[in-house]
Amino acid sequence: MFDAPVGVCRLERYLPDETEQAVARLGEMVGLKELVRPGMRVVIKPNLLMKRRPEETTTTHPEVVRGVIRLLRSLGVEAGDITLADSPGGLYTHAALSGIYTVTGMRAVAEEEGIHLNDDYTSVETACPSPVRCHTFPIIRPVAEADLVISVCKLKTHCMTGLSGGVKNLFGTIPGLTKPDYHWRYPKKEDFCQMLVDLCETVRPAVTFCDAVESMEGDGPSSGSCRKTGMLLASRSPYQLDRALCRVIGREQQEILTLKAAEERGLCAGGDGELPLVGDELAVFADFARPQTMSTDFLSKLPHPLQKIGRPLVNRFLTSRPQIDTARCVGCGKCAESCPAHTIHIENGKARIDHSKCIRCYCCHEMCPIHAIGIRQNRLLRL
Numbered sequence: 495m496f497d498a499p500v501g502v503c504r505l506e507r508y509l510p511d512e513t514e515q516a517v518a519r520l521g522e523m524v525g526l527k528e529l530v531r532p533g534m535r536v537v538i539k540p541n542l543l544m545k546r547r548p549e550e551t552t553t554t555h556p557e558v559v560r561g562v563i564r565l566l567r568s569l570g571v572e573a574g575d576i577t578l579a580d581s582p583g584g585l586y587t588h589a590a591l592s593g594i595y596t597v598t599g600m601r602a603v604a605e606e607e608g609i610h611l612n613d614d615y616t617s618v619e620t621a622c623p624s625p626v627r628c629h630t631f632p633i634i635r636p637v638a639e640a641d642l643v644i645s646v647c648k649l650k651t652h653c654m655t656g657l658s659g660g661v662k663n664l665f666g667t668i669p670g671l672t673k674p675d676y677h678w679r680y681p682k683k684e685d686f687c688q689m690l691v692d693l694c695e696t697v698r699p700a701v702t703f704c705d706a707v708e709s710m711e712g713d714g715p716s717s718g719s720c721r722k723t724g725m726l727l728a729s730r731s732p733y734q735l736d737r738a739l740c741r742v743i744g745r746e747q748q749e750i751l752t753l754k755a756a757e758e759r760g761l762c763a764g765g766d767g768e769l770p771l772v773g774d775e776l777a778v779f780a781d782f783a784r785p786q787t788m789s790t791d792f793l794s795k796l797p798h799p800l801q802k803i804g805r806p807l808v809n810r811f812l813t814s815r816p817q818i819d820t821a822r823c824v825g826c827g828k829c830a831e832s833c834p835a836h837t838i839h840i841e842n843g844k845a846r847i848d849h850s851k852c853i854r855c856y857c858c859h860e861m862c863p864i865h866a867i868g869i870r871q872n873r874l875l876r877l
């Protein structure tokens with residue numbers, strides 16, 4: 495899959511018929527027919543980060559998921575053999591998922607198309623075939639036991655990894671509050687991104703579709719703004735797909751550390767390498783807004799001894815940090831629940847952060863349901 499092509503299909507709106515046709519066209523471009531056999535248990539893995547309506551552009555749009563279901567059905571897969579599964583941020587329980595399925599529009603699509611919504615909250619310890627950082631992962635059961643996994647990600651920026659696309663979408667195959675443990679185990683962005691590539695090699699989705707009709711720019715993956723990008727994309731390789739997404743959002747491939755790690759492992763070409771695109775022309779948005787977080791790439795470009803000396807200084811003076819807007823905060827505790835460093839507590843109904851222990855993973859910013867956690871830029875960058 496090193497040089498798998500990326501299919502591109504322009505689509506301006508999520509009109510049901512047009513979306514279904516666009517997904518079907520992409521299915522042909524990536525040869526989905528060759529991968530599917532009747533009787534297979536197929537899992538569709540969208541991005542359902544949190545309880546948000548489709549127009550908020552935080553989650554995969556339900557019409558894209560409907561298109562994928564209909565494509566699978568047209569290839570002979572029974573509706574009863576298709577399950578939609580994801581482990582969003584926060585708790586991985588029936589109560590948490592039930593609300594997310596309803597608000598994101600997944601429940602309506604699943605009921606109308608006759609497929610299952612995952613209601614199993616167990617996981618299966620699964621070995622990574624070629625580990626670099628992480629040898630095994632607890633993978634949510636439907637994904638671990640599926641014959642075929644179809645990932646349907648959403649194009650968004652990401653405060654920590656830069657890009658939320660094909661590779662990052664698979665972090666949602668780790669159950670609930672186990673996810674913050676990985677931030678704690680791999681606080682350095684480079685290690686965390688190597689872990690994500692290990693995870694990607696463990697899950698190995700057969701095809702990754704990307705909903706880039708309306709994307710998220712700025713402080714993604716949950717506090718950014720909608721940007722109309724007018725495309726659906728698909729590839730058999732999540733790395734190739736992310737290389738294409740990098741171009742769409744005007745980022746250098748080297749800036750996205752999951753792709754740097756994948757390139758080092760020989761899983762995809764570097765930024766200058768060929769990227770086979772099929773279908774429509776790829777739209778590029780050079781002014782796609784970046785997250786406010788300062789990249790620690792600044793530090794990783796220094797020689798190792800200087801990194802050691804410089805990290806505390808950078809953490810103190812140069813790294814952006816989460817900041818609670820106490821006027822907005824309602825004290826729900828979702829940030830504290832997601833904080834791998836356990837450095838947030840609720841006091842008098844408001845969240846408080848002890849910044850001395852913060853590892854700048856931005857999970858709290860990602861999981862606050864009402865955007866009450868902003869990113870405070872470092873002091874020098876504000877000068």
Ligand code: SF4
Pocket residue numbers: 818822823824825826827828829830844845861862863864865866867
């Ligand atoms: S900052 Fe957001 S997530 Fe944290 S307690 Fe306040 S409202 Fe809830």
Ligand code: SF4
Pocket residue numbers: 816832833834835836837838847851852853854855856857858859
């Ligand atoms: S306070 Fe926020 S950014 Fe800091 S460690 Fe906790 S979740 Fe991560």
